[in-house]
Amino acid sequence: MRGYVPGCEVKVPVTLAEALDVLAAEPGGWRPMAGGTDLMVLFNAGRMPAGRFLDLSRIEELRGIWEDETTLRFGALTTFSEMRDCPSVHRHLPNLVKSARATGALAIQNRGTLGGNIANASPAADTPPSLLAYGAELELVSLRGRRTVAYDAFHQGYKQMDLAVDELVAGIRVPKPQGLGFHFYRKVGTRQAQAISKLCLAAYARIEGGLIAEFRVGLGSLAPAPVRARRAEAMILGKPLTALQVTAAREALMADICPIDDIRSTVHYRRVVTANVFQQMLEELAHA
Amino acid sequence: MIGIPAIRKEGRAKVLGRARYTDDKTFRCLLYGATVRSTVPRGILKAIRFGEGIPWKEFTIVTAQDIPGENRVAAIVKDQPFLVEVGGMINHAEEPVLLLAHPDRYLLEKARRAVILEVEELPAILDIQSSLDRAQIIGGNENIFKELRIEKGDPASVWARAAHIIEGAYRTGAQEHLYIEPNGMLAIVAHGDHEDQVTVCGSLQCPYYIQKALMNLFGLPADKVRIVQMETGGAFGGKEDYPSLIAGHAALLAWKSGKPVKLIYDREEDMAATTKRHPSRTRMKTAFDEAGHLLALDIDFILDAGAYATLSSVVLSRGAIHAAGVYRCSNTHIHARAVATNTPPSGAFRGFGAPQSLFALERHLDVCAAQLGLDPAELRRKNFLKIGDTMATGQVIQEKLDLAGLMDRTLQEIGYTEKRRSFAVINATDEPIKRGVGISVFMHGCGFTGSGETYLASVAGIEGLADGRVAVLAASTEIGQGKDTVFSQIASEALNIPMELVEVAQADTKVVPDSGPTVASRSTMVVGRLVEDAAYAFKQALIQQGFLEEPYTPELFREAVRRSHARFGTVKCYTQYHKPPHIEWDDQTYRGDAYPTFSWGCYAAEVAVDTVTFEVKVEDFVAIQEVGRVINPVLAAGQIEGGVAQGIGWALWESVEWKGGRMVNNQMTNYIIPTSVDLPRIRVAFLENPHPAGPGGAKGLGELPMDGPAPAVLNALQNALGNLRLDEVPMTPERLLECMEVACG
Amino acid sequence: MAEKIRLQLTVNGEPRSVEVFPMARLVDVLREELKLTGTKEGCGEGECGACTVRLDGRIVNSCLIPAIQAQGSELLTVEGLAEQEHLHPLQQAFHHHNGAQCGFCTPGMLIAAEDLLRRCPNPDEGQIREGLSGNLCRCTGYVKIVDAVKAAAEGGRA
Numbered sequence A: 001m002r003g004y005v006p007g008c009e010v011k012v013p014v015t016l017a018e019a020l021d022v023l024a025a026e027p028g029g030w031r032p033m034a035g036g037t038d039l040m041v042l043f044n045a046g047r048m049p050a051g052r053f054l055d056l057s058r059i060e061e062l063r064g065i066w067e068d069e070t071t072l073r074f075g076a077l078t079t080f081s082e083m084r085d086c087p088s089v090h091r092h093l094p095n096l097v098k099s100a101r102a103t104g105a106l107a108i109q110n111r112g113t114l115g116g117n118i119a120n121a122s123p124a125a126d127t128p129p130s131l132l133a134y135g136a137e138l139e140l141v142s143l144r145g146r147r148t149v150a151y152d153a154f155h156q157g158y159k160q161m162d163l164a165v166d167e168l169v170a171g172i173r174v175p176k177p178q179g180l181g182f183h184f185y186r187k188v189g190t191r192q193a194q195a196i197s198k199l200c201l202a203a204y205a206r207i208e209g210g211l212i213a214e215f216r217v218g219l220g221s222l223a224p225a226p227v228r229a230r231r232a233e234a235m236i237l238g239k240p241l242t243a244l245q246v247t248a249a250r251e252a253l254m255a256d257i258c259p260i261d262d263i264r265s266t267v268h269y270r271r272v273v274t275a276n277v278f279q280q281m282l283e284e285l286a287h288a
Numbered sequence B: 001m002i003g004i005p006a007i008r009k010e011g012r013a014k015v016l017g018r019a020r021y022t023d024d025k026t027f028r029c030l031l032y033g034a035t036v037r038s039t040v041p042r043g044i045l046k047a048i049r050f051g052e053g054i055p056w057k058e059f060t061i062v063t064a065q066d067i068p069g070e071n072r073v074a075a076i077v078k079d080q081p082f083l084v085e086v087g088g089m090i091n092h093a094e095e096p097v098l099l100l101a102h103p104d105r106y107l108l109e110k111a112r113r114a115v116i117l118e119v120e121e122l123p124a125i126l127d128i129q130s131s132l133d134r135a136q137i138i139g140g141n142e143n144i145f146k147e148l149r150i151e152k153g154d155p156a157s158v159w160a161r162a163a164h165i166i167e168g169a170y171r172t173g174a175q176e177h178l179y180i181e182p183n184g185m186l187a188i189v190a191h192g193d194h195e196d197q198v199t200v201c202g203s204l205q206c207p208y209y210i211q212k213a214l215m216n217l218f219g220l221p222a223d224k225v226r227i228v229q230m231e232t233g234g235a236f237g238g239k240e241d242y243p244s245l246i247a248g249h250a251a252l253l254a255w256k257s258g259k260p261v262k263l264i265y266d267r268e269e270d271m272a273a274t275t276k277r278h279p280s281r282t283r284m285k286t287a288f289d290e291a292g293h294l295l296a297l298d299i300d301f302i303l304d305a306g307a308y309a310t311l312s313s314v315v316l317s318r319g320a321i322h323a324a325g326v327y328r329c330s331n332t333h334i335h336a337r338a339v340a341t342n343t344p345p346s347g348a349f350r351g352f353g354a355p356q357s358l359f360a361l362e363r364h365l366d367v368c369a370a371q372l373g374l375d376p377a378e379l380r381r382k383n384f385l386k387i388g389d390t391m392a393t394g395q396v397i398q399e400k401l402d403l404a405g406l407m408d409r410t411l412q413e414i415g416y417t418e419k420r421r422s423f424a425v426i427n428a429t430d431e432p433i434k435r436g437v438g439i440s441v442f443m444h445g446c447g448f449t450g451s452g453e454t455y456l457a458s459v460a461g462i463e464g465l466a467d468g469r470v471a472v473l474a475a476s477t478e479i480g481q482g483k484d485t486v487f488s489q490i491a492s493e494a495l496n497i498p499m500e501l502v503e504v505a506q507a508d509t510k511v512v513p514d515s516g517p518t519v520a521s522r523s524t525m526v527v528g529r530l531v532e533d534a535a536y537a538f539k540q541a542l543i544q545q546g547f548l549e550e551p552y553t554p555e556l557f558r559e560a561v562r563r564s565h566a567r568f569g570t571v572k573c574y575t576q577y578h579k580p581p582h583i584e585w586d587d588q589t590y591r592g593d594a595y596p597t598f599s600w601g602c603y604a605a606e607v608a609v610d611t612v613t614f615e616v617k618v619e620d621f622v623a624i625q626e627v628g629r630v631i632n633p634v635l636a637a638g639q640i641e642g643g644v645a646q647g648i649g650w651a652l653w654e655s656v657e658w659k660g661g662r663m664v665n666n667q668m669t670n671y672i673i674p675t676s677v678d679l680p681r682i683r684v685a686f687l688e689n690p691h692p693a694g695p696g697g698a699k700g701l702g703e704l705p706m707d708g709p710a711p712a713v714l715n716a717l718q719n720a721l722g723n724l725r726l727d728e729v730p731m732t733p734e735r736l737l738e739c740m741e742v743a744c745g
Numbered sequence C: 001m002a003e004k005i006r007l008q009l010t011v012n013g014e015p016r017s018v019e020v021f022p023m024a025r026l027v028d029v030l031r032e033e034l035k036l037t038g039t040k041e042g043c044g045e046g047e048c049g050a051c052t053v054r055l056d057g058r059i060v061n062s063c064l065i066p067a068i069q070a071q072g073s074e075l076l077t078v079e080g081l082a083e084q085e086h087l088h089p090l091q092q093a094f095h096h097h098n099g100a101q102c103g104f105c106t107p108g109m110l111i112a113a114e115d116l117l118r119r120c121p122n123p124d125e126g127q128i129r130e131g132l133s134g135n136l137c138r139c140t141g142y143v144k145i146v147d148a149v150k151a152a153a154e155g156g157r158a
Ligand SMILES: Cc1cc2nc3c(=O)[nH]c(=O)nc-3n(C[C@H](O)[C@H](O)[C@H](O)COP(=O)(O)OP(=O)(O)OC[C@H]3O[C@@H](n4cnc5c(N)ncnc54)[C@H](O)[C@@H]3O)c2cc1C
Pocket: A031, A032, A033, A034, A035, A036, A037, A038, A039, A040, A041, A056, A076, A077, A102, A103, A104, A105, A108, A111, A112, A113, A114, A115, A116, A117, A118, A119, A120, A124, A125, A126, A127, A167, A168, A169, A170, A194, A195, A196, A197, C045, C046, C047
């Protein structure tokens, strides 16, 4: 235990308004804490100074999964296990179920939250690629008000987010895929469970009249933040299923990513395997 | 009692959560200890400064200057200091420099970070090649801690006439033990008028190693240094030599503060600072005749010992002796060196050098088989050792040995022939998953190498207790392998009484004699045999004293022990190891009987490689071995399964990443050991062939399972993917990709 | 210095109350304040599972739970599995099948296995392996652990 425990203060608001008050009164003074599965690791390892924490875990307004005709809405505190256990998520957003299942192991899934996975802004997080592929939106709140941002505009660089210091992620809205959909998710981790991603690719396509009417690819561990593969998407969107330009799209994908060498993998491996997984996805799509 | 699946003695306490590990014990007025380490791999320690904002007066602070005895860890060579002194050399980046203790563990950590070391950095040697190149001379004799040659016949005379000469170079990386309980020690020092009394309890494998180290550190006699093993949460060799340092550090803090001190490493510190398996590099040159008979073997075997000599000389010996494997070869040269680098010292790890050299040989044979156009199993079959053959050291195989039978059993179990045939068909299609099967055949020498056991002259005993039960007295430690259970089985068999009447004394230097360290697959075969002999002697004593007559019931036995105890007080019978007359070994020439006997294994792995991601899954694993008589089949299988898991981990994932001489992936999240979903059900079987040296015919088996998996897995990969240069472990997906690209040009 | 809080929770069915720093780790609260040393620390980073306990019906890594988040919670630790000296069926099975070698992963493993069998009373081998994949064991290769869980499941559960 390398964190200085006696130096830490914690506030435990039970309403969102209370929490936002604290953040507004001392912007940047209190660090939000949800499931703690990222924060506590840093803190225990002495990689985060002692400080002041705002425990969000008792705020009921941030919990729960809601559903209407067009959208699934997740409170920021929704855990991976809750996503895994929810039949609607299985039905509409299978990639999100796969990401939740692929995250850590059960004890982490019981505790880690979707809001935390997003706001931790790790390039290696496993739900963001799925959220990007599904075209999710985030609800951000502060005393100044509530706003909605497209998730693909939220991450702006390594640990850079469109999130003000007095703001919280309140919820995540994901449009329900309509019509004939194709869902693909593959995480390549350091092992089969309890693993951090070396790379991760999620894709969603809507097929209409034999054409790719909608197509998004979300990528993890391949750029300073979770990103969409916009160039590769453009090569596929609108094309007939029977004439997907696999090689060209693969090449375009290489321009979408900028992986690094780190202790988990290499640039070269990430590039080659991303291209392979992408191709595998397109082959499955072609047969969808 | 021998041969039955007796239930683990201490198992109940373990499943109840009541077993007491080091960190579970506490004292009043306890201080927590911490270690300040160098962060540069090589340099001169100029000064130690204490930063601002810490109430230093509240701290117990120990530097090299405080050490009452000799500031050197007593090992084979005394080259490693407990603490680097000001003006002294720093030889690796995790070298201990200063110790701190305080009752508040949170403040302690703050203080640890506030110590500033002024170091004049010197150029460091960080790998085997730079050490051999001698750009800097950093230790040993011109960077060599140990060099040895094993010579039989003359390979040079063969090259010219051989039909095939095949060469290869193989590498293995460092491996972290990753016992789930990190290292830790608790120390108490009672200040006496003349001499202090030092007591250390902890997580450890070898109480008498630590006792010796602390006697030297404090300048105290043996009876003033007491070492007690607590329940130990895994060791695998990782708690063999490094605990001497930790125990010394805890004891120094306790000695200076006059209070009990607990020094527990957290995972990051344990991984960064404590020992690892020696990285290795092996070059093989082999000659075969037309038919595939092995004519000559020339092996150059090098281990990276790290910064200090520690156990490297004996790890090197074992590695070198195993390098020629289970094959007959009249012309064998083995040249072995352990070299110095400025990395934390490498140490003992299950297998002790043999997994490294056996990986090279067993991998090389599959490369050879491909070049010779033979099936790997058939190439091996042509060359197996048989009774009457001599090994590289000149040791003659005297026991019944049927390696072909062992191999056939394994081949049949895994379905080798059918699988190789059917996989070849599927692998030729564009199916992205490629499958293969591979095998390895190997041996592991039981007990210490060469004259090791003779020098150790271990002792074990049996004591009669007041209540009529008996206690086994041995310094062998229970580290999860089941030693307590096996020893009680051995004693109860010899005494012909139920196991409940046998207790196994805690490994406490005040209570048990020096039975040597718990290493080298020696506990069951060597110490177990001493226990067996002591038990016979104890029974004889009871008979001679007139308390017991054969045949007897357990009740009569118990009564006899009670009466003997009432009459004579404690009765203890000890036996000591004596070298069997037929065993000869020469430490200078490396000729003779390297081990009293060997255990033998043939393992087979079936793998599936995903050519999209280069991930490898071991889908089936068969581990068949001949280990003499199996004393407890359930515990024995558990040892094999765990060893195989470690071997598969080493083969595929377990990579220590170094930067500037420091391990940088020293967290569990970044050092990848297998989880339950990464492994197949490991299938284990034993072929029994009782051996006269061991108790009830048993041989050693703790290390054997580490030797076979890595070559079997990589050989299976070769079968799946064709002839790639798969010459390194761990074969991570990143490396496999590179190998496949090299093969494609 | 932060103020300590009064932490009230139910551990293995008993109400307990201690003064601790709000960010103290639950594993330390259990081991040091409540003297329940059965729960182990193997890594402090959520990776090994040795510190697994059940908190309000779900398993968690107690090294990652700040005390304040355990306020008012109900905990099950390894000490709460047996009824006095009567082993829980899983403990019995681990004991019988050599599921505990060095025993250090065992407390966490048992809690994870108990949770698995509550959610899934008749798991197949794959489900057992998935259910235990957050609990690292370095001794067993998992074979005997899987066998023990299977045996406990087959033995019928209370
Ligand atoms: C052993 C282990 C394995 C793991 N495996 C994976 C894995 O496989 N894949 C993966 O993606 N992650 C993994 N993680 C990381 C982690 O579990 C996830 O990122 C999780 O989603 C974090 O959620 P949390 O609620 O625990 O976040 P916390 O730790 O509470 O917070 C994380 C960050 O988000 C901020 N934050 C949290 N909630 C909000 C909010 N509502 N508004 C604004 N800011 C907020 C916090 O201030 C903090 O900076 C693993 C972690 C561990 C310990």
